[in-house]
Amino acid sequence: MIARHSAPLLALPAASILSGVVAGGCARVEARSDVTTIRCSYWGKVQESRIWQELARRFNASNPRIQVKLEHITGWNYHFKVLAMTVGRCAPDVLSADDEQFRQLARNGLYEDLGPYIASDPDLKLSAFYKQFLDSFAINGKHYGIPYIGNCLLVFYNRDHRRAAGLPPDPDPDWDWEQFNRDAKAVTRDRDKDGRTDQFGLARLSWFYCLQWIWGAGGTDMDPAMTRYTFDTPEARRGFQFHYDQMHRLKVTPLLTDLPNMNVEAQFLTGRVSMVINGPWWLVQARQSRDLEWDVAHMPRGPVTRATRATAEALCISPQSRHKREAWEWIKFCISDEGQRIMARSGRGIPAIRRVAEQTIPDPSTPQHEERFLEAMRYARLSSLHPYFMATEPILNREWDRVVAGKLTVDQFVKTALPQVNAIIQGDDL
Incomplete structure (x- = not known):
């Protein structure tokens, strides 16, 4: 969950959106011909950066032919910047998404329908997710984002x-x-x-x-x-x-x-x-x-x-990506048991996979009863x-x-x- 915008994204003039492309980071990715490099954008502070860096390091080490290049977009206006990058035809392959801005951006074509990838992957069980987190990124039965972490109050x-x-x-x-x-x-x-x-x-x-x-x-x-x-x-x-x-x-x-x-x-x-x-x-x-x-x-x-x-964050694929299958492999790693355990160690939310959440929360080294967040998911609801x-x-x-x-x-x-x-x-x- 990130700071929210003070103005509707698409009410801004086109010139303003395009002027943000440079700030958003559309640098050309140079890569070896035998390696596919995918770009993944995310927001957050130092703590979040460390988690994403560890995830990318683990993935890159075990997938020599696919390498993740992280793009840390700082500031309060992350979603404005990824919108600008999309308008400028240089969107990252994978975009982190927040539920509050999700429907507006999905309505304007920022995210790929992930249904075909889900259907062709027998190892991915949607029933393994907390339903509230999964539903946050579904529109009319179609999944445009796969949650990697969530929260409740x-x-x-x-x-x-x-x-x-x-x-x-x-x-x-x-x-x-x-x-x-x-x-x-x-x-x-x-x-x-x-x-x-x-x-x-x-x-x-x-x-x-x-x-x-x-x-x-x-x-x-x-x-x-x-x-x-x-x-x-x-x-x-x-x-x-x-x-x-x-x-x-x-x-x-x-x-x-x-x-x-x-x-x-x-x-x-x-x-x-x-x-x-x-x-x-x-x-x-x-x-x-x-x-x-x-x-x-x-x-x-x-x-x-x-x-x-309940609130959640997800990973989405840009329709502009030329490496969607490789992008999907990165998303799958982030929601694997290994990736979810890394997320759990960050202490910044509930892993989206219920099984991993129940295995890693509470932290026995702390006196607080953080397992109550898991218990609260039984009565947690999504806002409209x-x-x-x-x-x-x-x-x-x-x-x-x-x-x-x-x-x-x-x-x-x-x-x-x-x-x-x-x-x-x-x-x-x-």
Whole structure:
């Protein structure tokens, strides 16, 4: 999962897209005539680079006639850059893909239908994957990406804060919304007695991180055909209201002015918030704080069900590739037991192959119960990432910011935002 764009990719002028080709990296690959070189793009920081380098090193050593050349695309706009490279006719053979931008880019022809490769490979069993991860990259029954890693969201919590508040160090594994709020209220404190809260129970959530509350209340984010957002149902409103009350009635979350210039991770690691909703990609960073005793808990049960959001990353083949069979061999290696174990050692997510995930998680050398992420996959759901998501997201972000600021109620948010985003999805505002 990577930082999301602030503007729809294909709303940008063609000249801007083409100007990004050079930055995207379309250097010519020189190779020996007896060796096929395939290019693979990916994003991420130093930790991700090390994992990809190890994967490529292992693959190249065992496949002397196929060599992988990695292309690390840095910055927040990875998907814009691969789009630019595609427009410039120099797309990598294999592209890493994130589920949030996937449908928009697939709709515009960036990814090859992998069905023929899957059908001709008897060793590849789709049933071996976590279904949520696999479905993230399928459109109308066709697979355009093969997931290599995935995530779901859980509650990271501070055990010391709970003890200091007179609570058990770990929450009830079957806690519900009411207990969740009681615990959040108990650990919200004015530590220096100056009349202002300086330790909050829960980090503030974006609208996108409230989807588990909507599902927990029995609601949906969109209709099944993904033609409109359904935040106007009583169930969806109840889900949003749950977090609205945490912000403005219970006052257990920091507002914009409470902890300025601190991201959610810093708020938790410095002890300014006691709970944060996050994914397993954050485990490695959280463990760097040696003075903090923390663990992860399941999502609290809603009035209808317990829910969390699943997300995934995949490898795709560009239709422009002249070496698609070789590209497929590289993808197969990344989802092999060997490749998946390398992914597991990165500590940045759940291996896409269920068998490997269950063999490698939890890490016996750590005190946290990261196996709860695997358990949570039983109730994890996919968000409705429609082809216009990157155009509608900024509008929902903007209107939700007004909710956070106390300028809009949940009802006003729904009445203001939904007509705008549904018009885009239905083609009335394109």
